[in-house]
Amino acid sequence: MQSGAPGGTKGTDPTVLLGTIVNPAGLILAKTVPQVRVPAFASPGLGASPTWHAFAADQVGIAFTDAIGVVGDQRIRVDLEAMHTLDATLVWAPGEFFDQAGAPVPQCARGTLRRVVDSLGRTGLRAMVGHELEFMLTGPEGQQLPAHLWAQYGAAGVLEHEQFVREVLADCHAAGVGVEQFHPEYGRSQFELSIEPRDPVAAADQVVLARIVLGRVARRHGLRVSFSPKPFADGVGCGAHQHISLMQDDQPLFSGGPGPTGLRALGANAIAGLVDAMVDLQGVLSGSVVSGLRMLPGQWAGAFACWGVENREAAVRLIRSGPATPRGANVEVKAIDPSANVYFATAAILGAAALGIALEMPLPPEVTVDPATLTDQQRAEADIAPLSADQRAIVDTLDASTTVRAILGDPAVDALVAVRGYEVDNFPDHTADTLTERFRLAWSV
Numbered sequence: 001m002q003s004g005a006p007g008g009t010k011g012t013d014p015t016v017l018l019g020t021i022v023n024p025a026g027l028i029l030a031k032t033v034p035q036v037r038v039p040a041f042a043s044p045g046l047g048a049s050p051t052w053h054a055f056a057a058d059q060v061g062i063a064f065t066d067a068i069g070v071v072g073d074q075r076i077r078v079d080l081e082a083m084h085t086l087d088a089t090l091v092w093a094p095g096e097f098f099d100q101a102g103a104p105v106p107q108c109a110r111g112t113l114r115r116v117v118d119s120l121g122r123t124g125l126r127a128m129v130g131h132e133l134e135f136m137l138t139g140p141e142g143q144q145l146p147a148h149l150w151a152q153y154g155a156a157g158v159l160e161h162e163q164f165v166r167e168v169l170a171d172c173h174a175a176g177v178g179v180e181q182f183h184p185e186y187g188r189s190q191f192e193l194s195i196e197p198r199d200p201v202a203a204a205d206q207v208v209l210a211r212i213v214l215g216r217v218a219r220r221h222g223l224r225v226s227f228s229p230k231p232f233a234d235g236v237g238c239g240a241h242q243h244i245s246l247m248q249d250d251q252p253l254f255s256g257g258p259g260p261t262g263l264r265a266l267g268a269n270a271i272a273g274l275v276d277a278m279v280d281l282q283g284v285l286s287g288s289v290v291s292g293l294r295m296l297p298g299q300w301a302g303a304f305a306c307w308g309v310e311n312r313e314a315a316v317r318l319i320r321s322g323p324a325t326p327r328g329a330n331v332e333v334k335a336i337d338p339s340a341n342v343y344f345a346t347a348a349i350l351g352a353a354a355l356g357i358a359l360e361m362p363l364p365p366e367v368t369v370d371p372a373t374l375t376d377q378q379r380a381e382a383d384i385a386p387l388s389a390d391q392r393a394i395v396d397t398l399d400a401s402t403t404v405r406a407i408l409g410d411p412a413v414d415a416l417v418a419v420r421g422y423e424v425d426n427f428p429d430h431t432a433d434t435l436t437e438r439f440r441l442a443w444s445v
């Protein structure tokens, strides 16, 4: 950042710091400061009400709980070590919640992920995470764009939005977002930005930064970016898949082992932990009131709690190492959508994998076919649970989950249950059409 005027109180330095947090409803909330106030934003932080944890995705509601009310005040502190420059006068940094005495606030998602990563580290494990951001371009009020020229993953999508594509790549590069690829997706006006793997907190930060870049570029073109799990009732869903690799003493856990999958014993335990916890995790990974419209078989959304090598209908897809996967083996958790809080989602996944390792959970059999092609009886015999599309049941399962409570902590789970329960309670009679319309831009920036 350029230095400001002498004394820092007056002058012409137009630099602005945008500090964001992601709340339990998956909303990216922000405060901005002029350059002179950046140190104060880092410590002691800027005041914010505990209600920030309860702001709901309908853009008006607050899901109050016993712990989250109008009384009290907290501090958002930006992490200046994670700061990135968006342009000559705008910088961004992720924030975390602390109380006024400086203690971490347990509903804070970034702080929760940091704690999960630290406890993983204490058992000698290190994780890397790579994110996929699927989104749909819309008009400024969320209108469907004409897409007469569109093929699934088609070059037409690039040419229709060539300048948008160029600017996204250029601005991501300038901001330090590590883009692996950017391509038109299956759905009309749908794209995917894949981001290179980083350590879990930095990787989640990259998602927030990339969403801001996408929002800024889209606006320049009079467009908006929908991060709804199901932007249009009759269209394709948007996922937010996460690719996880785990290492112990720099040895990868998902490759180098005996057998056709290459899994080492701990890698097998980790996948077992993920599959075992998947039903409980749904409220964290795909818990919004719109999520159930995506979480269906045939959508490549991973709608079954099972695993398989390169199986795109399994909630957990193993990607084996080989010459074609220079980054090595990893597991892709597909049952995540962009309405999830990305920090909580990673924390929940890593916690479930760590639990599988700690309890030496046995790996269930690999599923080598589309689970939807099996009969109910075959799925029951193979212990393959379909993930639910009933959001009330998903929220109740999360509420009752001792597993997720052990990973994220009670205050975080209570906040997630509150915001997701609010959505279910307040939109009971909506149809797919009205629900998708109401929430189309809910998670946009």
Ligand code: GLU
Binding pocket: 134, 236, 237, 238, 239, 240, 294, 299, 300, 301, 302, 312, 334
């Ligand atoms: N759009 C799909 C989803 O909702 C994923 C498609 C893909 O695998 O790229 O998760």
Ligand code: MG
Binding pocket: 132, 134, 185, 192
């Ligand atoms: Mg995709």
